[in-house]
Amino acid sequence: MxxxxxxxxxxxxxxxxxxxxxxxxxxxKSGQKVFSQYQLAELFNINPATAAKGLNVLADENILYKKRGLGMFVADRAKQMILTKRKNETLKRMVLEIVLEAERLGVSKEELFQMIIEAKDEVEEG
Structure with a gap:
């Protein structure tokens, strides 16, 4: 990335x-150690404090946990927590934006549903 x-x-x-x-x-995976702030800083050519802040965001959400002296590790239910968070926040916000734009353009519910179905089919077909 x-x-x-x-x-x-x-x-x-x-x-x-x-x-x-x-x-x-x-x-x-769950229980696996993730990159340290210094490894992330080197990988992305950024300040280690910025990398640490990114790690701490996930630690604050209990997606990562700290082992003193060893680093940060993936929490047991991390994947499920991320999926839930993204469905409830990101996806919901995106759907709201789409619905608002559809309203502005005069797109009916039926048209919008059909567009979503077609887009989903395209993604599934690869």
Whole structure:
């Protein structure tokens, strides 16, 4: 992943989201140690304090936990917590934006449902 420095999203949030994606992809599994702040800093060419802030966001959400002197590890239910969080926050916000835009454009419920079904079919077909 390449961090987007032009994005309005802070770099530490991008780091946290990248780690979440790695957990969802099972590149990091429950109980597994994740990169240290220094490893993340080197990997993304950022300040270690920024990397630490990204790690701490996930620790505050109980997605990661600290083992004193050993580093940060993936919590047992991390993947499920991320899925729940993204469904309840990210996906809900995106759907609301789509519905509002559909309203502005005069798109009916039926048309919108059909568009969603077609998009889902396209994704599933690859």
């Amino acid at each position: 390449i961090l987007n420095t032009d994005d309005t999203k802070p770099i530490y949030i991008q780091i946290a989201e990248w780690l979440e994606n790695e957990i969802l992809s099972e590149n990091f």
